[in-house]
Amino acid sequence: MVTFDNVTKSFSGHTVISDLSLEIPRGQFTVLIGPSGCGKTTSLKMINRLIEPSKGSIFVDGQNITKVSPVDLRRQIGYVIQQIGLFPNMTIEQNIEVVPRLLKWPKEKRHQRTRELLEMVGMDPKEYLGRYPSELSGGQQQRIGVLRALAVAPPLILMDEPFGALDPITRESLQDEVKKLQTSLGITVVFVTHDIDEAVKLADRIILMKDGEIVQNAPPETLLAHPANDYVREFIGKKRMKANYDVDLVREIMNPRVVTTTRDKGFAESINLMRKRNVDSLVVLDKEGRLEGVVTVENLRAVAGKQHIAQIGEVEMKSVPTISMNAQAREAFDTLITEKLPFLLVVDSKDRVKGLVSKTSLVKALAGVVWRDDEDDE
């Protein structure tokens, strides 16, 4: 949809984009990401000729954009900016209809489209058409900013940190809306952000930039699983990498603080330990730290008062499945879920207990990642 062909951009001798070649696929959500000043905005603005390259060419839909007048080009490309930029002198209706008016759409068609757009994002046209931007919240304003860009149904939309100034909750819901619109309308979106969470959530492809060059260009799953280098790794952060359980190992997601005991520990002492650590089972280990079994509250209750027990080793133990700490996290979760187990014990190569994986680990691993419907694509 958009092709950068050896594009270089310098501002008064200072090179900001150096020899950038890039293919942005049609119908996909492409996110340009990188630290401030790395040239994201410059790259984006070269697509609609708000900035002209110093060298190289850019093609939109196969056509060299210098062959189209900037004004005509821009009317065919949606543009959303962080500062929103709604015109305060125009009503919501007039704001949405700016490009349709520039393209001389008949009034009927314009009005119908505007109503349709507002309904698409659940804003009642009757309530909003006649209002002025200043009467709307920031989130609502940017919603209108997005609709304004969609007004003439352009096949390509450029967004420059559109949600950067919004509060987290509003941002989330606008992200969801934009992603939904992009998929359902099948449009191509080029989206600039410096927020890796936002990128992972929205992108079909992430292009990570540094000092005007591409460091890695990959689907989010690949970027997370196989960072090209330390720079990428640092940018996406350790936490984020663990979040992708598909590629993580059990050792990375397990809880290492297992409450353990040994056979020779006293009965009362063990009960006390369970109470203190607030657990309903104790993992019994031998002297080498290998698993003997698990004593649960039920096991203890069954014997309590019936016979005198001095040591915990006298209580009947349950056996619990184990998994290697170097196994794939996915395997652990599959076992947990299919066998309806409360937890799995994680062991090293010498069968020593190193941690456990429970549903809580699963939830924690998931918490950072937003599930994507198209995860099979990869």
Next chain:
Amino acid sequence: MLELIQRAAVHLLISLSGVVLATVIGVVIGVILTRVPKLAGPVIGIVEVLQTIPSLAMLSILLVFFGLGNMTAVMAIFFYSLLPIVRNTYTGILALEPALLEAGRGMGMSSLQILFQVELPNAIPVIVSGLRISLITAYGIVTISVLVGGGGLGRYVYRGIQMADMAMLFTGAIPICLMAFLTDLLLNRLEQKLLHR
């Protein structure tokens, strides 16, 4: 009474003529200055100097060119009104959020469309504020333009002073004050309304 209304109408008409002329030319100058910022300093400087000329001196100078009569008053008003209108147009446009211009450009507006659909409409409240100042100043200038053969309510004031006729003086002065007051009120309202916020 009929004569009073007539004179009030003439008074208003002369003021409006000068201010409208200044608005048309002043807005154009203001817009040009936003496009050629290098000119802004010198041009606003010259317009500022015009305003420092005492009104009697201004009227006398213009008298040489336009002769006795209302035209001299209209021209004096024109020169005095230029500053508030040029300056307010210029600053009104420059003060707009850059995001508005970027949005306009990014959506494919030509620079004329940006001027007429974005810059001027959003600078209008500021321009109206300049207009209000100009118009109120204009009422005073018309009043003294009676000295160079101008019409309007100044005739009552002048004759009232000459003949020490307080009633006559107030017949002119009170409507002038009223006009100034109403102009201020109405244009203030307009400004607020145009702000949309």
